[in-house]
Amino acid sequence: MVAQDIDLVLPQGVRYALIGPNGAGKTTLINLITGMLRPDAGGIVLGEEDITSLRPDARVKRGLARTFQINTLFPRLTALESVALAVLEREGRSETWWKPLPAYRGAIDEAHAILHSLNLEKASYRLTRELAYGQQRLLEIALALATRPRVLLLDEPAAGVPKDESAELFAAISGLSEDLTILFIEHDMDVVFRFASRIIVMVSGRILAQGTPQEIGADPQVREVYLGKGRHG
Amino acid sequence: MEKGRTEVSYFRAQARWRPLELAFWAATLLPFVVTPSYLSLASQIAITALFALSLDLLLGYAGIVSLGHAAYFGFGAYSAGLLSKHYLGEPLTGLMVGAAAAGILGYVTSHVIVRFRHLALIMLTMGFGLLLAEAANSASDLTGGADGLQGVRIRPLLEMFRFDLYGRTAYAYSLVVLLACFLISRRIIHSPFGLALRGIRENALRMPAIGAPSRAHLRKVYSIAAILAGVAGALLAQTTETVSLEVLSFGRSADVLVILILGGAGRLYGGLLGAILYMVARDQFSGMNPQYWYFWIGLLLVAVVMFLPNGILGGLAKFLQRNT
Numbered sequence: 001m002v003a004q005d006i007d008l009v010l011p012q013g014v015r016y017a018l019i020g021p022n023g024a025g026k027t028t029l030i031n032l033i034t035g036m037l038r039p040d041a042g043g044i045v046l047g048e049e050d051i052t053s054l055r056p057d058a059r060v061k062r063g064l065a066r067t068f069q070i071n072t073l074f075p076r077l078t079a080l081e082s083v084a085l086a087v088l089e090r091e092g093r094s095e096t097w098w099k100p101l102p103a104y105r106g107a108i109d110e111a112h113a114i115l116h117s118l119n120l121e122k123a124s125y126r127l128t129r130e131l132a133y134g135q136q137r138l139l140e141i142a143l144a145l146a147t148r149p150r151v152l153l154l155d156e157p158a159a160g161v162p163k164d165e166s167a168e169l170f171a172a173i174s175g176l177s178e179d180l181t182i183l184f185i186e187h188d189m190d191v192v193f194r195f196a197s198r199i200i201v202m203v204s205g206r207i208l209a210q211g212t213p214q215e216i217g218a219d220p221q222v223r224e225v226y227l228g229k230g231r232h233g
Numbered sequence: 234m235e236k237g238r239t240e241v242s243y244f245r246a247q248a249r250w251r252p253l254e255l256a257f258w259a260a261t262l263l264p265f266v267v268t269p270s271y272l273s274l275a276s277q278i279a280i281t282a283l284f285a286l287s288l289d290l291l292l293g294y295a296g297i298v299s300l301g302h303a304a305y306f307g308f309g310a311y312s313a314g315l316l317s318k319h320y321l322g323e324p325l326t327g328l329m330v331g332a333a334a335a336g337i338l339g340y341v342t343s344h345v346i347v348r349f350r351h352l353a354l355i356m357l358t359m360g361f362g363l364l365l366a367e368a369a370n371s372a373s374d375l376t377g378g379a380d381g382l383q384g385v386r387i388r389p390l391l392e393m394f395r396f397d398l399y400g401r402t403a404y405a406y407s408l409v410v411l412l413a414c415f416l417i418s419r420r421i422i423h424s425p426f427g428l429a430l431r432g433i434r435e436n437a438l439r440m441p442a443i444g445a446p447s448r449a450h451l452r453k454v455y456s457i458a459a460i461l462a463g464v465a466g467a468l469l470a471q472t473t474e475t476v477s478l479e480v481l482s483f484g485r486s487a488d489v490l491v492i493l494i495l496g497g498a499g500r501l502y503g504g505l506l507g508a509i510l511y512m513v514a515r516d517q518f519s520g521m522n523p524q525y526w527y528f529w530i531g532l533l534l535v536a537v538v539m540f541l542p543n544g545i546l547g548g549l550a551k552f553l554q555r556n557t
Contacts, residue, residue: 034442060444072442074435077428080240085432086443088425094445095453097426101244104425112240125243147444 002205003028006042010151015174016183017196021225025205026185027069030153034066035059046151061090063150067140069159069185075129079120079139082128083111086146114142118172134165141173152176154184158191170195193217248423257502261408265401273400273472278512279407280468283414285492285504287461292490293499294422295454296434297346300355300486301362302462304342307481309335309463311369314382314476322388328410328467335463336456343455347448350437359483366481382476396472403472410468414461418501421457430454434499491530495537497544506546 003025010016018026031037033044035056043052051059074082087107088094101108115121118138123131128139137157144152157173158166166188173182174195183200186192192199192213199216201208209215209222216222264275284306291297309331316330317323342361349357369376376382389395394402421427429450433440440447470476479485488511489504496507511530519526541548 036441056441057444057446060442066442068439068442072436072439074432074439076435077431080243081428082432084244085425085428085445088428089443089445093425094429094450095426097421097424097453097457099425100248100420100423101425101428102241102248105241108240108244124240143439143443 003032003202004205006032006207008200008207008210010181010183012150012181013178014181015195015197016181017192017199018183018185018202019187019189019192019199020202020208024202026202027155028205029202030066030155030183030185033153034064060147060149063148064153065144065147065149065151066153067144067155067157069155071133071136071140073128073136073139073143076127078125078127079115079131079135079142080108080111080124082139083114083142083146084108086143087111087114090147111146114145118142118145134161134169137161137169138172145176149180151181151183154182156185156187158186158188163188166191244423254502257505258412264404269399269401272404274512274516276400276403276407276472277469278508279404279411280465280472281489281492281512282505282508283407283411283465283468284462284489285496285508286411286415286418286501287458287465288489288493289498289501289504290418290421290430290454290458290461292493293501293503294427294430294434295451296437297451297455298351298355299358300483300490301358301360302458302489303481303483303485304358304362304365305335305339305459305462306466306469306485306489307365307369307476308338309466310470310476310480311376311382311466312463313467314385314470315375317387317471318382318384322386324387324390324406324471327387327471328464331463331467331470332460333463335466336460339459339463340452340456343452343459346455347451359486362481362483362486366478366483369481370478376476376478379478381478382470385470385474385476387471387474396474400472407468407472410464414464415501415505418461422501426450426453491534493544495534495544497541497546497548500544500546500550503544503546507544510545 006029018029020026028037032039035054039052043050045051046059046062046064049062051062051064077085084107087110088104091107093104093107112124115124118141120135120138120142123135128136131139141154141157154173158169161169170191173184176182196213198210199213200210201216201222203225208225209219211219264272268275288299288302291299312334313327313331316327346354346357370378387396390402390406396402429445432445433447433450437447466480469480492507492511493504495511496505497503514529515526518529537545
């Protein structure tokens, strides 16, 4: 998978959909932005700061969070433990080994509030591996939210989720803070056109087009290579 | 404040002392009364238990597989042994020196160790272990080589309790040190740091994506485990008043891994239980038929891994859960 000649600016608060056929380099782009892959050339700027040379965990600390297309969770931690872990990491408490966890009431409360906001409250005390698949997808997002991101990159958040549940999941995503910049990869065009304020189309590692849903829907080039004729026109 | 009460008490309940734990520690006093002629063995068991406990922090919590953990045990043993031979025989100082020496070695090697996982990690830890064992063998002027380190003389504990022939002082000393190290380990695993370690064990890929500096965490736990292993080694040097090359051997690294897996990794008590079973069984079996000892251990290991994948303690926990 390659990505090249990418020139992308994500203004605060915008909900971006990143679309494109399989192998277009969408996940590669997320890996490049989050530092899981190193670019051969070019740079990445978050706010005012050049973060190109930072490790992935340092980028997260500066407000850049992601989720994974394939569940990348902590199977034998409970949902509450997982989210509390992420909150404690953000607060810089995870180095502390002499104080017991119950002393961190604030972090635990916050973890609970995040689970509550995603309707995962009932899953709090269950091991992640025992959760229903849809709940695990939500936990992916809960973990990212616990880092208090400014920019949130969602790699196919609804992958594998039945269509009726995926609308619910995107409703939860669109209910997130207005200040948060969100970029999500999604294949379901109904969802994309409903929840995105802007759309980026990638083909063969390059950005083919970007614009509002109306602009993208009307773009003849995009319609030809990707959308197929007659839809959303 | 009502909000968050149940969530906090969930974590509190996890860290609570269970009656079975208290019973276990009370039972560690039994050898003084029941088997007073086996106190030297009991002391060796306590030392091995501490060694297994230190490996549990690595394997059971952070998910680091090591086949060279004896390096830190042996380094602690030689440091404490050499100190008492050449400078002073006060045991608690020796313990500190053994701990510090092993901790420094652990911290230095951790910088390489944490960069690798899986098979490479196993080979690397084994390689470090072999290097150190061979170095100790070559430096026979210092270590006594194959003859072992002679001339280790330990002062009475607190200048009051002489290390007697029956091992009373040795066992009491080893047991108290084991308990102290256990309390520290228990504190660690119920802390935010302990939670982060379990996070690394469960999914090393996700940790950086939630902003966690995994390598820093791993360096830290590796150093802590090395310190505890060094304390165990120092205890052995002091209570036996000798150090043999065996403390650094591959066999010792492998044995402690077997002990931990038999007992059950990731439960703190697994290594303790494993050490008791392994050492008592070895004492009994090798009395009858020394050459067949590893046959029985092999059989036990196969049986446990096949039928009790979480070790004896894991099987026991499951059994208790089902019957309550």
